[in-house]
Amino acid sequence: MSRFVNVLLVLVIVGLLGFIALRPSGEGGAAGTAASAPASSSGKRKILYYKDPMHPWLTSPRPGKAPDCGMDMVPVYEGEEDESNPNAIKIDPVMQQNIGVRTALAKKRILTHRIRTTGRVTYDERLIRHIHTKISGWVEKLYVDFEGKFVRKGEPLLDIYSPELVSTQEEYLLALRAADLYRKSPDPAAREQGEALLRSARERLEYWDISEDEIARLEETRRPRKTLTLYSELDGIVVKRNTYEGQHVTPKKNLFMIADISRVWILADIYEYELPWIRVEKKAVVELPHLGKRLTGRISYIDPYLNPKTRTATIRLEFDNPGFTMKPDMYVNVLIDAGDERRVVTVPEEAVINTGRRKVVVVALGNGKFESRDVELGKRGDDFIEVRKGLREGEKVVTSAQFLIDSESQLKLGMAKMSHDMSAMDGKKKKEEKGSGKEPASQPAAGGTDAKEKKKKTSSAPPASQPAVDHSSMSGMDQASISGTREGMSGMDQSGMSGTSMEGGTMKMPPAAPASQPSVSPQEGTRGHER
Template identity: 30%
Template sequence: MNEHKTNRTALGGFAPRGKRGVIGVAAIAVVAFVLGGLLFGGGDETAVSEHDSHDRAASTSSEPTIWTCSMHPQIKLPKPGKCPICFMDLIPLDLGSGDDVGPRQLRLSETAKQLAQIQTTPARRAFAEAEVRMVGKIAYDETKLAYITAWVPGRLDRLFADYTGATVNKGDHLVHIYSPELLAAQEELIQAHVAVQALDNTTSPVLRSTAQATLEAAWDKLRLWGLKASQIAHIEATHETSDHLTIYAPIGGVVVHKDAKEGMYVKTGTRIYTIADLAKLWAMFEAYESDLPWLRFGQRVEFTSPSFPGERFEAIISFIDPLVDPKTRTVRVRAVVENKDRRLKPDMFVRGVVKSRIDGEGNIIDEFLADKWISPMHPEVVKSGPGKCDVCGMDLVPAASLGFVGSELSNDDAPLLIPASAPMITGKRAVAYVEILNDEGPLFEGREVELGPRAGDYYVVKSGMKEGDLVVSNGAFKIDSELQIQAKPSMMSPTGDAATGGHRHGASTAVAAPNANHKETAVEQSDESVKAREAMVPVYNQYFDVQMALAKDDLEGATKAGTRLITAIKSVNISVFSRSGHGRWMELSKKLTKHADRISSAKDIKVARDGFFYLSEATIDLHQSFGHAGKEDYYLTHCPMAREGDGAYWLQTENIVWNSFYGESMLRCGSIKETLASTAEGKR
């Protein structure tokens, strides 16, 4: 049986260069070297002696040219040629001034520094200042809401506040309610009072205490139903009863909800009114989670409202939600607003600003709260010494315990700041570049820094720099790019020796790696059906013809091989399969035929390569199910850049990459992922 063989010499582009090509490459190398010398080798010197020029020329000619790949800078070869990874043309490597610098360092000439527009700013210690801007709206103060409910079952004969929005004062009558149960309770009071009065000194103590307890119970019942002590005493003294009860306002405010109507029968607890005291409101703001380091309980918030252009109001933060809203990624911040003139209304939109300064420990600098005592529940209660909260009676706590300090701090207490444009942040790492001054010219060094919160145009630096370092505030990305080209540690490559850019072999892609040793689908590998595997050898051979034709950019060869593949699929004797293998073969043969037909009719190599992607998926499934009986091992190959970065897998018979998706342009782009051993006689 004929096995598939690869014609290694058929691919164009491997022939030695002619003399004209060598001269052209040499000319390009000379021009690149001269330009590199101007950019990195002290081009700022305007005059050079003739003797020095000859010495430099002699030195340059004596140094061998190193060739590298623009996509894989770790490749360094003494001669021009192709990159062994992606098969792109090598380019001459600019060795610069030749001085010894560290792995994270880059030396530039003054001219190159100016051309790259690199600017530096000294890292300095200063108290970080930030403005946290928030949006929100006005809401009721929940502690200033009162619900007027029916204290006894009965009928609402009169509602004195008969519309929503009515203003009431504390003690105003609100409801006149008829209640037969109230009348019965008053009669119980009168009878208990008469019973107590009828007792004399000859009555036993047990009867006397029982009668007194009954009277007290009648008192408590009427008191809990809303009657005042004076009303109960009047009923007790005059024996006059009433079947109506008047309910009074417990607080002053505005009727924000009217839940009942006159004539309604109500049960105990039925809500009649909701009254809100608008003299104190809440401002409900939304703050980004990144702004939380700048916010503290007790801070002042200055806010404006579109309803009052040009006017500014003040509130005090009383609550910071411990949970983040998963939908908006914001945190609710509540502030208490004094509204004695009643100008602010609930549901008004507002915009707030919190101005913060922090020291090196993250404490908020606030001269007003420094050395003061504050209520942990009501931040508007601030005193100069320890004591009790005027609202809730809780013990006051020092403001320092809530993260506030005074302004009597030295410069050593300030955090280290660098411009916000200096660090390059990627994932968990932040890289910044500093300039090291020396006599040999500007030298830039990359450093990993740990950043604190952002403060306007600056970042707080926790570690990685010291005061006075000249940090690159403009042009850091250009320095980082040059380090990437030189295969040195950079932002995207911490170690510097990994391939950078688009050719990151071995990286995860959108295409999952097939498992060639999958056991659940290995129908025929388990029953030792050698005949079935031998019957599929022609199918594999024609697949490899398609694969190699596409690697050589040979569309005609690929279409012809696709036609032969269809014939090979139809020629497989299905009687050699077991019952389970027969069903699997029928399923896969349909897929193979479909995609082979697409390749055989392709008019464009892109269409053929797209069909080859799906053909390879089916062929890999075929091997997972049955294996192969060829005389050679097969190789599972992967290119992470194929199909616009989604990646692709295919099979081939060579242990060096022949990329069917890029052809000659990047023939070696990819890697061998697995060797698939043959199960033929003598190979097992």
């Protein structure tokens, strides 16, 4: 009787436990909610949400079962929400000290950036003149006989002899005399014709750059000049001289290049990553190392394209050059203080990990926890970088050993994703098997299939009419194989089986008498084996 009572008690306990474990999640959710309400009202920790204990990135605002593994969702209390972050890792303080973890605050500050580059002095392109002649001829006299000579505006450069010029002067003298005769004519049309002829000849001389003084001298002397004198158009130095006395010249030939270096340009190259700091009218300082002087100017022009070989853009500064102290092709140092005018969130330059595709910073969450976070960067200053997205002012970032922390975070995230994928695959497989209503195929008993195959092979043994078989090679076979062999040999002559014995698991058969065995030819034995 007591044994029956004990069994009944065990069944009741098992039933109660099963009812509690299998009751609907809604009841548990209601109970959990009801239980959490008094906790919140009594001043205990507040439940923020519920998470999957196996996969913390799966969360729910209400309690219940995890969708992938079926386990109960675990509550996350206020102050513990960072534990559900799959990127967050925890490092012991001793380990932090061993690997040399250092942090810095993300602050708002005005970025400063000083650009230091090399510049070169060159000519002002607006103060360069190329001297050409508009007639063909020969150089009779050269007044400027070397490059680098300083010339004044209106100073003679060379005399050129041209037969075309001589004939044009003679035509002008003829037109001048004809005009004098037409002026005495009473016919107004004749006088007008003479004046028109004189104007045409004079314009031809002007087109050939004959000066007003030369034309006045021609009108006064009434004698053509053999040569034409070319004059300088500005004050400057002769940069190039491409002609010599006695040389034949044409309008295509560049005789002189004269440049005014009282005002010069300074050209400097700026790398493309520094271009956001540069703008027109930005102040710049030019150092002349050979003179020990510093000049202050402003950027007047920025090239709208890059040099494909150096990946730089050229900027231009303009300076007066009294005394010609700055020589063309001279090198100078250019300093540009390119500070930003607004306050932005910045982090130290060493805090950013550049993977090529991503910009990552490691954020210290407190209590030994760290998180790798993608950020969007802006301008790069001397020691700090602007952070446009992904980080707030006041957060701590790691400036040393962040590569080790980021590697650990990526490893943890990869393992979590792999575990989630495997759980999802197992859940999908179970649902498929449950929906089809099929049980997993059971494995065959050990040796059963082999025994059947061996029995099948043994049952196909040749009959007694075939030649004697050496049964000594059948040692080591199991009893099932021997039994199958006996059944296969049921058609044999009983007299052939007399004297058969088993010793040590080996079946031995005595040699048959020659008279009792029928004679079998080798061909018949072969056909028997084929059957």
